[in-house]
Amino acid sequence: MSWRGPSRSVVLAALVVTAxxxxxxxxxxxxxxxxxxxxxVTNGGQLVRGLSAxxxxxxxxxxxxxxxxxxxxxxxxxxxxxxxxxxxxAGDRMRAxxxxxxxxxxxxxxxxxxALVSFSTxxxxxxxxxxxxxxxxxxxxxxxxxDATSLRDAAFAGLALRESDPGRTLLLIFSDxxxxxxxxxxPKVIETAKRTDAVVYAVVVPNQRVFWTPQRGATIHTxxxxxxxxxxxxxxxxxxxxxASSNSDLRAAFTKTLAEFHDRYVLSYxxxxxxxxxxxxxxxxLKGKSGKVTARRGYSAE
Amino acid sequence: MVGFGxxxxxxxxxxxxxSDVMIARRTFLAVLSTGAVFTTSALSAQLAxxxxxxxxxxxYRAGQEQAAxxxxxxxxxxxxxxxxxxxxxxxxxxxxxxxxxxAASMRVAALxxxxxxxxxxxxxxxxxFRYQVRMARTYVEKLASRDRSAPFPxxxxxxTMAYLQGRFSLRAAKEFGDWAHDSVGDSxxxxxxxxxTQEMGWTAQHEEGADSPFKGDLxxxxxxxxxxxxxQPDFVEARLRLGRVLTLHGDTEGAVRVLAEVxxxxxAAYGYLARMFEGDLFERRGDDAEAERRYLAATxxxxxxxxxxxxxxxxxxxLGARAAAAATVRATTLDTSVxxxxxxxxxxxxxxSWRANGYLxxxxxxxxx
Numbered sequence: 047m048s049w050r051g052p053s054r055s056v057v058l059a060a061l062v063v064t065a066x067x068x069x070x071x072x073x074x075x076x077x078x079x080x081x082x083x084x085x086x087v088t089n090g091g092q093l094v095r096g097l098s099a100x101x102x103x104x105x106x107x108x109x110x111x112x113x114x115x116x117x118x119x120x121x122x123x124x125x126x127x128x129x130x131x132x133x134x135x136a137g138d139r140m141r142a143x144x145x146x147x148x149x150x151x152x153x154x155x156x157x158x159x160x161a162l163v164s165f166s167t168x169x170x171x172x173x174x175x176x177x178x179x180x181x182x183x184x185x186x187x188x189x190x191x192x193d194a195t196s197l198r199d200a201a202f203a204g205l206a207l208r209e210s211d212p213g214r215t216l217l218l219i220f221s222d223x224x225x226x227x228x229x230x231x232x233p234k235v236i237e238t239a240k241r242t243d244a245v246v247y248a249v250v251v252p253n254q255r256v257f258w259t260p261q262r263g264a265t266i267h268t269x270x271x272x273x274x275x276x277x278x279x280x281x282x283x284x285x286x287x288x289x290a291s292s293n294s295d296l297r298a299a300f301t302k303t304l305a306e307f308h309d310r311y312v313l314s315y316x317x318x319x320x321x322x323x324x325x326x327x328x329x330x331x332l333k334g335k336s337g338k339v340t341a342r343r344g345y346s347a348e
Numbered sequence: 349m350v351g352f353g354x355x356x357x358x359x360x361x362x363x364x365x366x367s368d369v370m371i372a373r374r375t376f377l378a379v380l381s382t383g384a385v386f387t388t389s390a391l392s393a394q395l396a397x398x399x400x401x402x403x404x405x406x407x408y409r410a411g412q413e414q415a416a417x418x419x420x421x422x423x424x425x426x427x428x429x430x431x432x433x434x435x436x437x438x439x440x441x442x443x444x445x446x447x448x449x450x451a452a453s454m455r456v457a458a459l460x461x462x463x464x465x466x467x468x469x470x471x472x473x474x475x476x477f478r479y480q481v482r483m484a485r486t487y488v489e490k491l492a493s494r495d496r497s498a499p500f501p502x503x504x505x506x507x508t509m510a511y512l513q514g515r516f517s518l519r520a521a522k523e524f525g526d527w528a529h530d531s532v533g534d535s536x537x538x539x540x541x542x543x544x545t546q547e548m549g550w551t552a553q554h555e556e557g558a559d560s561p562f563k564g565d566l567x568x569x570x571x572x573x574x575x576x577x578x579x580q581p582d583f584v585e586a587r588l589r590l591g592r593v594l595t596l597h598g599d600t601e602g603a604v605r606v607l608a609e610v611x612x613x614x615x616a617a618y619g620y621l622a623r624m625f626e627g628d629l630f631e632r633r634g635d636d637a638e639a640e641r642r643y644l645a646a647t648x649x650x651x652x653x654x655x656x657x658x659x660x661x662x663x664x665x666x667l668g669a670r671a672a673a674a675a676t677v678r679a680t681t682l683d684t685s686v687x688x689x690x691x692x693x694x695x696x697x698x699x700x701s702w703r704a705n706g707y708l709x710x711x712x713x714x715x716x717x
Contacts, residue, residue, distance in 0.1 A: 163681065167689065167691075167694050168654050168686065168688045168691075169654065169658070169680075169681050170681055170682075170684045171678060171682050172684065174678065174682075188684075192688065194688075194694065198556075199654075199655075199658045202658065202661070202662060202677075203658070203661075203677045206661055206662075206665055206670075206673045206674050206676075206677045207674055207677055207678070209674070210670065210671070224558070225556060226516070226697075227693075227694050227697055228556075229624075229655040229658050229659055229693055230658060230659070230662055231555045231556065231557075232556065232557045234662060237666070238662065238666075241665065241666075273557075274557040274559075275557060348668055
């Protein structure tokens with residue numbers, strides 16, 4: 047049995063797309079290999095809209111590149127939902143999660159595809175990428191909370207499921223706890239993320255910890271900590287962590303994530319003046335405008 | 349000794365690191381409650397029958413554990429400590445059968461205080477946890493003072509360490525290990541528990557990026573596992589853990605030798621883990637192709653266990669075989685009928701917690717004697 051993919055020498059990781067398979071053929075008139083970068087621009091916490099390719103300075107290994115902007119309407123969205131269904135999610139949180147997940151579907155276009163992965167001790171693919179909303183809704187209804195938390199293994203599974211199509215992939219991870227049972231380490235999953243073009247967002251419910259002191263007895267503290275893993279993973283891929291302060295905020299956090307993903311800029315370029323293989327460090331800045339640019343840190347060309 | 353496979357099937361895995369699962373506690377309490385089948389006998393020789401503490405112990409022995417727990421919570425700590433002093437004194441008595449009767453009561457008391465400690469731990473009430481553990485440990489220490497090799501104190505230490513490991517309370521587990529080493533004497537299983545605590549602490553810190561207060565030391569873990577093997581050369585779990593620890597601190601040649609010895613004639617679960625650790629070892633050496641072969645061997649041993657497929661998919665992704673990696677992920681994640689707890693890795697990662705219920709059953713049996 048051969049498990050080797052046939053195109054290792056051609057494919058520059060999933061981040062890099064060949065021009066001919068991209069829907070917007072007018073923008074890609076040659077068979078040259080292009081790089082696509084998903085960019086979020088904010089200013090004072092607010093999204094900055096209305097920018098064009100000319101407003102961005104993109105450097106690949108420090109070398110300035112000539113970029114164009116891809117219209118989002120022309121790109122299929124692959125939304126891979128990776129939901130924590132460990133024991134701590136049981137009850138009200140699970141109900142809120144189901145409601146939030148289903149509400150998320152309303153913000154998608156008909157052609158967009160969704161996959162649902164749940165994880166507790168095991169990782170389960172409840173439905174592969176599909177545009178069939180009925181199938182997704184039915185999968186939501188099978189979610190059941192129990193057992194431990196294999197967060198890193200589940201994140202890897204979500205990244206590995208990203209298919210080699212020209213769509214944009216958003217991996218939305220929901221979790222409310224620390225990893226307790228994964229095999230894969232943080233560096234291994236981060237390395238996987240570097241080899242894909244998926245943008246990872248995480249929605250996290252902060253932990254509540256009880257502290258006891260002889261003087262005050264029990265006091266409950268809310269700790270807004272997504273953990274090093276989710277912070278590293280989202281940062282590496284150009285996404286971010288959103289905190290839902292309570293179960294009832296989950297729906298708003300999910301909706302905001304999708305809206306933010308729709309308001310990102312997708313830039314593309316054909317790399318020039320850089321090596322055809324290896325890790326490429328990316329820098330994306332604004333030219334003559336103020337704002338914070340969030341994009342993946344680089345890509346792996348193989 | 350309970351077999352690895354047996355315990356996999358019987359011990360519910362619900363460890364937590366933070367604020368989640370309460371199921372383990374409920375399971376623990378359920379097992380604890382079902383075993384206490386005693387005929388009621390007042391502690392007249394030691395405590396007055398009307399003593400609230402004696403009443404608690406009698407309730408517990410009568411199988412009314414919930415009532416016993418509630419009653420214990422009502423007793424002021426000064427009275428509990430006073431009652432304890434009486435029992436400890438009776439244990440030293442040379443009059444009639446006072447001493448063996450006191451010993452029997454102390455075993456009951458040790459377990460109910462342990463139960464209270466676990467309940468406090470689950471509520472993150474550290475002062476209460478420490479207090480109840482101290483009470484239980486005082487009884488156990490006294491019992492061990494007469495016979496260091498007595499099974500009850502030893503098993504109690506192992507059970508408590510296993511429980512703490514399952515809750516990732518590693519600093520407390522480490523303190524227990526040190527105390528057990530000094531108070532109840534060494535055994536292969538105690539060495540294993542001490543080593544696993546160190547290994548878990550190191551792994552959380554260095555492999556999982558956790559900012560744990562207990563860092564763990566691989567050299568201490570290695571020493572403990574070697575001690576376990578010196579005392580019991582056929583202790584497969586100690587050999588497996590030794591191989592893992594050698595891998596983690598870079599002695600790959602030593603790890604290859606040790607892990608190769610695990611598998612032939614062992615339960616499939618041990619062989620599975622040995623192949624997994626070999627795969628990881630070869631990945632660390634940069635030999636992804638050999639790692640892939642080892643992970644494949646693991647999947648062959650336990651085809652429904654998921655971790656080997658995850659490891660296999662990851663190494664394939666690293667090798668550039670993205671479609672194969674995705675297919676491997678789909679192969680193991682699409683089958684949603686597989687129960688969560690069927691993978692030895694999930695048990696290994698929690699130290700000896702998978703043995704906790706077995707130890708508890710042994711303690712209950714000792715209480716009946």
